Amino acid sequence: MRHPRLGWTAALTLALAAPVAAQETEVARRTFTFVNNDLTIEVLGTAPGELHLMRGQAGQIEVAARADDGIAGFGLAGDARDRLKLTAVGGERVTFLVVVPSDLRVRVELPEQPVAEIFGSLDQAASYSWRGAESKPRLEQAAPPPEATPSTAGLVEEGLYISYARLRAPTTVSVRDASAMRTVAVRWEGKEFRVAGNHRVDVLTRGSDVVLVHAERLSTDLVVTVPAATREFVLQIGDATAFMLSQGRAAALCSPVIEQHLDGGRKWFTFTPENGKLNCRGRGAATPARQAD
Numbered sequence: 001m002r003h004p005r006l007g008w009t010a011a012l013t014l015a016l017a018a019p020v021a022a023q024e025t026e027v028a029r030r031t032f033t034f035v036n037n038d039l040t041i042e043v044l045g046t047a048p049g050e051l052h053l054m055r056g057q058a059g060q061i062e063v064a065a066r067a068d069d070g071i072a073g074f075g076l077a078g079d080a081r082d083r084l085k086l087t088a089v090g091g092e093r094v095t096f097l098v099v100v101p102s103d104l105r106v107r108v109e110l111p112e113q114p115v116a117e118i119f120g121s122l123d124q125a126a127s128y129s130w131r132g133a134e135s136k137p138r139l140e141q142a143a144p145p146p147e148a149t150p151s152t153a154g155l156v157e158e159g160l161y162i163s164y165a166r167l168r169a170p171t172t173v174s175v176r177d178a179s180a181m182r183t184v185a186v187r188w189e190g191k192e193f194r195v196a197g198n199h200r201v202d203v204l205t206r207g208s209d210v211v212l213v214h215a216e217r218l219s220t221d222l223v224v225t226v227p228a229a230t231r232e233f234v235l236q237i238g239d240a241t242a243f244m245l246s247q248g249r250a251a252a253l254c255s256p257v258i259e260q261h262l263d264g265g266r267k268w269f270t271f272t273p274e275n276g277k278l279n280c281r282g283r284g285a286a287t288p289a290r291q292a293d
Contacts, residue, residue, distance in 0.1 A: 028072050032061040034100075036082045038216060040107045040116075041098060044087040048132030049094035051086070053106065054125040056099035063098050067091030105216075107202065115164065115205055160196040160223055164203040164211070169193040169226045171209045174236040179276035180215040186235055186243050187225045188250055189266035194225040228265065240280040242271055254278040 039061070043051060047070065056062060061084065065072035070091020077083045088094035100106055106119035111130045119126050170193070175184055195203050195213055198221045204212040213222065226233050226245070235243035242254040252259060252269050255278065260268040271278060 026066070028063075028065045028074070030063050030074065032063070032076055032084075033059060034061045034076075034081075034104075035059060036080060037103075038082060038105050038107070039100065040078075040083045040109065042083060042085050042109045043096075043111055043130065044085060045089070045094070045111070046132055047088045047091045047094045048130060049088065049091075049096070051096045051098065051108065051110075051128045052125070053098050053100060053108075053119050053123075053127075055102045058101045058103075061098065061100055063096065065094065065096045067094040070094070072096070114166075115203055118202060118204070160198060160221075161200050162194055162196045163201045164195040166193050167191075167227075168208075169230045169233055170205075170211045171232060172234045172236060173211045173213060173224055175222065175238070176212055176214045177276070178238050178273040178278070180218050180220050181237075181273050181276075182219045182221050183270055183272050184222045184235075184237055184242070185224065185268060185270040187223060187266070187268050188230070188245070189228050189262075189264070189268075190225055191227050191229070192225065193227055193230075195222070196225070197222045237271060237273065237278055238276070240278055242278060242280065243269055254280040 041051070041053075043049075047067065049067075063074050063084070063086075065074055065086065065088070067088040068091050070088050072086075072088045072091065072094055074084065074086045074096070077085050084098070086096050086098075100119075103121050105121050108117040108119060108128060110117065110128060111132065113130070117126075117128060173195070175181065178184070195201065195211065197215070199215065199217045201220065201222065202214045202216070204214075206212065213224075215222065224235060230245055231248045233243075233245040234241055237254065240254055242252070242257075244251050244253060250267055250269070252271075254271060256272045256274070258268075258270045258272075260270075262268065
């Protein structure tokens with residue numbers, strides 16, 4: 001959960017600079033050299049806590065962590081060392097302060113939150129919090145939400161990384177920028193809604209009805225799986241409606257597109273934007289794909 005900054009930046013900066021002996025709980029600190037353009041911060045562990053982000057010097061990441069009655073740890077992981085993992089063991093509450101380069105785009109993955117937060121290159125500071133395992137007994141007393149996320153999110157199947165999954169399809173999926181897309185496919189099949197691709201993509205939600213998809217890497221092959229029971233659905237690519245389900249009938253409204261009718265009633269529709277553009281019905285000339293609001 002993201003919160004607006006409320007004067008915490010200066011206070012946490014002082015905490016980072018203060019001597020360890022002057023603080024009630026020991027603070028772990030480390031500086032990493034970092035030259036990539038994108039960073040993913042993954043928060044692990046069961047303790048509730050907070051993560052604070054702010055901008056700092058180019059080419060380096062500074063991390064400070066404090067866990068009440070526990071031990072906090074962190075480190076860079078991944079083949080490209082572009083994933084910062086934060087965790088705490090045995091603590092009742094943990095606080096992380098991460099100072100990142102000025103132009104770095106950061107993806108924040110919080111515990112038990114299926115959709116990542118984005119700390120954009122124009123953001124100067126942000127604060128996030130999570131409730132941790134201590135809130136689980138209260139959550140188990142309530143009925144599970146209809147949009148509960150299946151465990152398939154984050155897995156790799158058939159060579160595709162599943163960035164987002166849930167049981168019911170939204171009414172609209174909007175591909176915000178087609179310039180990075182090599183193909184965009186809709187697969188009308190199965191029992192689960194998924195957003196997957198040959199690369200990880202960013203997924204944002206607006207309530208339960210709208211899912212926004214954005215890809216950073218070029219030549220991304222995006223696959224949106226819509227459950228077979230879905231009767232109403234719209235895929236937007238840029239500002240164009242490329243695909244529609246209406247009363248259980250499928251229609252591709254843009255080209256180039258390849259339609260495949262497979263066994264079991266499955267239907268696949270694969271769009272291939274040309275220089276980020278599709279030809280769509282009722283629009284005449286090619287429609288440029290632009291970022292959705």
